[in-house]
Ligand SMILES: Nc1ncnc2c1ncn2[C@@H]1O[C@H](COP(=O)(O)OP(=O)(O)O)[C@@H](O)[C@H]1O
């Protein structure tokens with residue numbers, strides 16, 4: 001079953017200057033979909049547009065069959081669509097727990113204590129660090145907190161923009177392992193990544209975005225193995241054989 005769709009989406013920061021140029025992607029419920037592509041292809045702009053943070057001029061965004069194209073960002077969160085930006089995704093001068101409280105606080109009907117308890121069960125490191133300032137966390141732990149802030153509101157779809165950026169290989173592995181656990185809880189994931197190998201290793205399907213629209217789509221594994229795509233878009237050198 002399809003959970004999230006964009007149809008010929010056109011979006012940009014200034015009127016008449018499209019950055020996303022007719023992108024159509026489909027995400028099935030329970031999938032991890034990876035969005036790859038060269039720098040400046042519009043990957044961040046695409047997921048920000050889906051999240052309601054970049055103005056959409058044409059096309060549509062559909063979540064669970066509902067047209068959410070025109071909803072503002074906070075309404076999209078309420079509809080079950082969460083977004084973790086690449087940077088500035090936690091409040092550094094607040095503690096870990098305050099960051100989580102603030103996030104679930106926009107849902108007046110939710111049980112805060114229970115939400116925090118469940119979050120700590122999924123992210124035991126954060127439980128240990130609950131009283132530390134978010135700004136004092138390591139890069140990897142900060143990305144975990146950012147993901148936890150998005151997950152505490154129990155979204156149906158979680159979109160992340162380069163959660164592994166700037167992390168050492170060990171932390172990259174941890175972040176991606178955690179994303180697989182998150183998916184196992186029933187959350188659908190859309191992952192924008194530069195780190196093609198790690199992303200494709202946990203992804204089900206992938207799109208390659210070029211100049212604001214999808215240029216290739218396929219099973220994650222076959223994309224990694226396709227020498228043309230690898231050379232053009234994934235920064236993978238042809239293996240001498
Ligand atoms: N806030 C912004 N205002 C204006 N232009 C932007 C902004 N953010 C990104 N762009 C432009 O949009 C294009 C695509 O950027 P981006 O979506 O960040 O690509 P990617 O994430 O694939 O590297 C780039 O040419 C970039 O300069």
Ligand SMILES: [Mg+2]
Nearest residue numbers: 043044045161
């Ligand atoms: Mg980007």
